[in-house]
Amino acid sequence: MDMDKLQRDIPDLRSKALAELSSLEDRRTLDAWRVEYLGKKSEIAQWMKMLGNLSPDDRRMAGQQIHALRQTLESAFTERMREMDELEIERKLREETLDITLPGTPQAIGHLHPITRILMEIEDIFVKMGFAVVEGPEVETDAYNFEMLNVPKDHPARDMQDTFYLSEELLLRTHTSPMQVRVMEQMRPNIPVKVIVPGRVYRRDEDDATHSHAFHQVEGLVVDQNIRMSDLKGTLEEFAKALFGPEQAVRLRPSFFPFTEPSAEVDVRCIHCKGQGCRVCKQTGWIEILGAGMVHPNVLAAAGYSPDAYSGFAFGMGPERIAMLKYGISDIRLLYQNDLRFLRQFSQLR
Ligand code: FA5
Numbered sequence: 148m149d150m151d152k153l154q155r156d157i158p159d160l161r162s163k164a165l166a167e168l169s170s171l172e173d174r175r176t177l178d179a180w181r182v183e184y185l186g187k188k189s190e191i192a193q194w195m196k197m198l199g200n201l202s203p204d205d206r207r208m209a210g211q212q213i214h215a216l217r218q219t220l221e222s223a224f225t226e227r228m229r230e231m232d233e234l235e236i237e238r239k240l241r242e243e244t245l246d247i248t249l250p251g252t253p254q255a256i257g258h259l260h261p262i263t264r265i266l267m268e269i270e271d272i273f274v275k276m277g278f279a280v281v282e283g284p285e286v287e288t289d290a291y292n293f294e295m296l297n298v299p300k301d302h303p304a305r306d307m308q309d310t311f312y313l314s315e316e317l318l319l320r321t322h323t324s325p326m327q328v329r330v331m332e333q334m335r336p337n338i339p340v341k342v343i344v345p346g347r348v349y350r351r352d353e354d355d356a357t358h359s360h361a362f363h364q365v366e367g368l369v370v371d372q373n374i375r376m377s378d379l380k381g382t383l384e385e386f387a388k389a390l391f392g393p394e395q396a397v398r399l400r401p402s403f404f405p406f407t408e409p410s411a412e413v414d415v416r417c418i419h420c421k422g423q424g425c426r427v428c429k430q431t432g433w434i435e436i437l438g439a440g441m442v443h444p445n446v447l448a449a450a451g452y453s454p455d456a457y458s459g460f461a462f463g464m465g466p467e468r469i470a471m472l473k474y475g476i477s478d479i480r481l482l483y484q485n486d487l488r489f490l491r492q493f494s495q496l497r
Pocket of ligand 1: 321366404439463465467
């Protein structure tokens with residue numbers, strides 16, 4: 148080993164190694180650097196092996212110099228590692244910063260459908276008047292939907308309520324009135340019977356602005372001793388005032404239903420023109436919201452209540468029509484199309 152050459156090589160190696168080290172940017176190249184300059188096959192390792200060939204004085208001097216070089220490179224390496232760790236942490240902190248002041252992703256909060264709202268409102272009003280709320284089957288028998296309601300086969304009244312048949316005997320109910328009989332059968336012989344029945348009904352009606360083939364009804368039924376037409380009118384008046392406001396009035400017009408006698412169509416004062424007459428009410432000042440009447444003696448008898456001892460009233464309203472009136476909806480089909488632009492207008496309803 149040539150001492151003179153070593154005296155030049157040591158500082159050369161130091162500056163070369165340190166210059167390279169400071170240019171390294173990642174751990175992989177840093178590792179390669181360590182292998183090259185401090186590893187088993189590094190120049191330093193070669194030199195150490197050859198120290199034995201030197202004279203004792205040269206060996207001591209060269210040994211010290213090589214050792215010092217190795218220490219310099221090792222601590223430079225450690226320092227560079229540390230720097231790189233710090234840079235890495237800084238980079239992570241920079242890249243993974245969370246700006247908690249940014250607005251979040253809004254969560255769409257749903258709300259109830261206007262039909263559901265109006266049903267709840269109708270139920271609330273009647274519950275406060277002491278009515279119980281019950282529900283019945285949408286698939287009905289011909290007997291309950293028609294015959295026990297005094298509508299025999301081939302009766303012309305069936306034409307107004309044509310429906311979807313599942314078999315000769317089974318059909319989709321055309322109204323909630325079959326529940327009049329079912330409820331009375333269940334409660335018999337108890338009085339008073341005082342229920343409302345909300346639910347879906349079906350008819351073979353052409354869909355248009357005021358008709359749907361599937362819609363809702365709320366049936367009402369009261370059976371007791373001495374129930375009179377004035378009870379019916381008073382109850383519906385209370386209902387109309389609670390739903391549309393204290394100024395509201397109702398009007399009964401004579402009508403026909405096979406299961407009530409006498410029967411009436413019930414109108415409320417047009418809420419658009421306050422009874423002055425407008426396009427909505429066809430200039431009459433009144434709008435029909437339901438059918439009603441005194442429970443027919445045949446229906447009482449079919450359900451097991453003696454018509455001589457008991458009387459009752461019943462009504463059947465269309466909540467879609469009531470919602471249209473109350474919320475100013477011009478076409479019933481809007482209620483079934485799930486168009487969010489329409490439905491969102493009802494998000495503030497309480
Ligand atoms: C009936 O269905 C009788 N069951 C009501 C009744 C009950 C009378 C108890 C007497 C005693 P009507 O067919 O008129 O009657 O229907 C009642 C209400 O349902 C109507 O006033 C209307 O608001 C609503 N309605 C009827 N057909 C449709 C339809 N196709 N689409 C939307 N609503 C309808």
